[in-house]
Amino acid sequence: MSKISVLVVDDAAFIRDLVKKCLRNYFPGIRTEDAINGKKAQAMLAKEAFDLVLCDWEMPEMSGLELLTWCRQQDALKTMPFVMVTSRGDKENVVQAIQAGVSGYVSKPFTNEQLLTKVKQALNKVGKLDTLMNSAPTKMNTAFGNDSLIALTGGKAEVVSAPAPNAYLQSTAPAAAAAPTKGLLNSPPVKAPAAPAGSGGGGRGQGQLRLSSGNQLCVIKALSLKEALLVVKRTDNLPQILDSAVLDLEQGENAEVARLNGYLHAVVAHEPKPDSDWLQLTFRFVDQDAQKLDYISRLIARGTAQKHFIPGA
Structure with missing residues (x-):
């Protein structure tokens, strides 16, 4: 059975590495590639097929929304799962991405479970979840930050996961009231x-x-x-x-x-x-x-x- 291939697009190497490690830890048989912006990803998508794209919104040269719009204009990429992984979590941005044809939306920062849930949902819609689940999942660290520490220390460090957040940490900012400009x-x-x-x-x-x-x-x-x-x-x-x-x-x-x-x-x-x-x-x-x-x-x-x-x- 062929491997599921995922393209991770983000201008921050730190984020790309965290996402790839999360996927590889949970799905040992998965194939991951990465691109530093939408322009690089566009060139890769034009040359080879991917089963899923996990993409940031704000990037130099070509944004994630521009890449998504281009993908939906290509016959071969119209139905390809495309998940936005971004700090733009306001209602206006979500609606804009949905109108452009996004398959899923993950707001930064996120836990491993939140990312994996969106990946499974996106692939399930196109009938490829069984292929992804073919490899038994390995035990993973549930703390996003702790997983990054393991990545940097080669698995030698042990960090206790943070307890559930209290009321002070649960405070949230109001939703955006105006349409955003690029990057702001x-x-x-x-x-x-x-x-x-x-x-x-x-x-x-x-x-x-x-x-x-x-x-x-x-x-x-x-x-x-x-x-x-x-x-x-x-x-x-x-x-x-x-x-x-x-x-x-x-x-x-x-x-x-x-x-x-x-x-x-x-x-x-x-x-x-x-x-x-x-x-x-x-x-x-x-x-x-x-x-x-x-x-x-x-x-x-x-x-x-x-x-x-x-x-x-």
Whole structure:
């Protein structure tokens, strides 16, 4: 029986590797290929057949929506399962993708189970799920961030999965009120928690950190083109290093929001005491989208003038 082949499309290598490892862990017989943007994926789809495409939305050269639209215009790709894997989870974006012919939708950040469920549903619709399930699934780590740690350490590290999120982590941002521009979303402001002592006060930027376990409001203590230094209120569920996450950065009079994909590079106590009420998180960006990088640059420039940020800290 032939293998199921999946094309993973995302401009962030970190995300591509996590998705591929998740699929390979659960389906040992699966074949995975990857592309760094829609343009590269288009060339690959024109040359060889794939059973499923898992694709990001915001990418340089050609977006995921543009790739999806092109696929549905090709006779050979009209019915091919195409699942969006993106931080654009607002109603307007979902509707736009459905109108373009998407087969499924996975919002970042996500757990392994959420991704695998969408993969199974998409392949089941075209009668290829039995082929995918032909290989018995292996035991997998249920924490998305923990799976990435195993990938980087060769399986030598053991990390305890985070417990179920509490009420604080369950807070969610309002849905977008206006149609998004490429790489940016316009949405109502998210009220951040009061700034802790020593963080520089409430004048700094604010945003929302979205983890697979839930959402957490944050204060932006510092910002550079590669990472953001965040301060969050400590809860019973401590964020884990290498957890995949999405940072909703919100600034400006028009409440502009940039949704940045990345992972937690470091987690430390914000106060010099073991019972610190605040945590300081280093959030590393993985996006290569030019418009997102430009947006961060403008935030840094604005912060330099208004003292909202500490560039490069």
